[in-house]
Amino acid sequence: MSKVVITGLGLVTPVGIGVRESWESFVQGRNGANEMKSFDTSKYKVHRSCEVKNFQWNFALENQIRENTIHKYVYYAAREALQESGLLGDTRFNRERFSLAIGTLAAELTPFERLLRLDVSKKDNGFDKIVAAVYPPNSITNMLSQNFDFEGPAMISLNACSSGNHAIAWAYDLLIDNKVDVVMVGGGDMIPQTEFTHFHNLKALAPERCQPFDKNRQGLMIGEGAGILIMERYEFARERGAMIIAEMSGYGLSCDGFHMTAPHPEGDGAVKCMSDALKMAKLSPRQIGYINAHGTGTPHNDRTETIAIKRVFNEDAYKIPCSSTKSMTGHLMGAASAVESVVCCLTLRHGIVPPTINYETPDPECDLDYVPNAAREVKVDHIVNNSFAFGGNNATTIFSRMG
Secondary structure, three states: OOEEEEEEEEEEEOOEEOHHHHHHHHHHOOOEEEEEEOOOOOOOOOOOEEOOOOOOOOOOOOOOOOOHHHHHHHHHHHHHHHHHHHHOOOOOOOOEEEEEEOOOOOHHHHHHHHHHHHOOOOHHHHHHHHHHHHHHOOHHHHHHHHHHOOOOOOOOOOOOOHHHHHHHHHHHHHOOOOOOEEEEEEEEEEEOOOHHHHHOOOOOEEOOOOOOOOOOOOOOOEEEEEEEEEEEOOOOOOOHOOOEEEEEEEEEEEOOOOOOOOOOOOOOOHHHHHHHHHHHHHHHHHHHEEEEOOOOOOOOOOOOOHHHHHHHHHHHHHHOOOOOOOHHHOEHHHHHHHHHHHHHHHHHHHEEEOOOOOOOEOOOEEOOOOOOOOOOOOOOOEEEEEEEHHHHEEEEEEOOOOO
């Protein structure tokens, strides 16, 4: 059976612009939380989030908006990933076999909200143009296709927090079935006020910092950014002499449909998708060397994810490092699992497991090895990446070191 490999990575995160800067921050355990700047939070009880900082834009896009947008974050990460893969500007190949799959939750809702706060009677606010050009979520893949000449199938994944992993699963199937040679896959999201208000009213937001698996955790922090991976058929990558970063060896998907916002109390859907991913990858639980947890910092999620991991891995669960990088980036929503997939590939590359920061008080119900507060040098061969979204939309991917 053919293999699917990763040949390029790109990141824009609240803790760094680009892969190098972001990875350094992950290893150092830097907190990406800040006082909210995108909009006025004076009427809210929570005023902090994890925004992208010091983003410098030096490119030109059609229908470009002055402020930061998902289009800009995704473009930057995509260009970085293509550069590493060696495909940026390479015109030798049939571009109809180059595909796109991007996950998002809110798409370009943030620019709309900015404009709605203006006087809509002004002719120069650009509202009509932006509605037509950037509002549809598929405008993200349209932009990537136009700028990087990807002419194969394009898909936008809108499965809430697991959108990125669902996009990766779709890309995997296209490549395994030899329908395409390359897929640019990932996710991007910003922090719309609508989304912030939603989680605020659910009382799901932490007031100061995100503390996954800590006994005193108070909720998630919303973040923003983008993560991109270049996925290829192994034969195609080998023939063109690409440097292979990792193998995407399996995935599992489920929808337990237990509740719109609450996870299944015993983690049934999470158990199914982790088990299915292991089965597809032909791996036993004890072969997994690291779990990048969904780890949102909410009381219910962290407890049920811990239960699910123990149900799948049994006694081996206590031996596997399991950290939440959301403790540093916040929850990037539709971009979360894409960014965390990049983190998994970097962990394979560097042999370092990033920590769960802000961990202070152990929770008896969350009793695994969460790599508290300090990165750890561990050479691993196989990594599980969990993503469990609202509505029970669960997705697990597995990344492996190429043998």
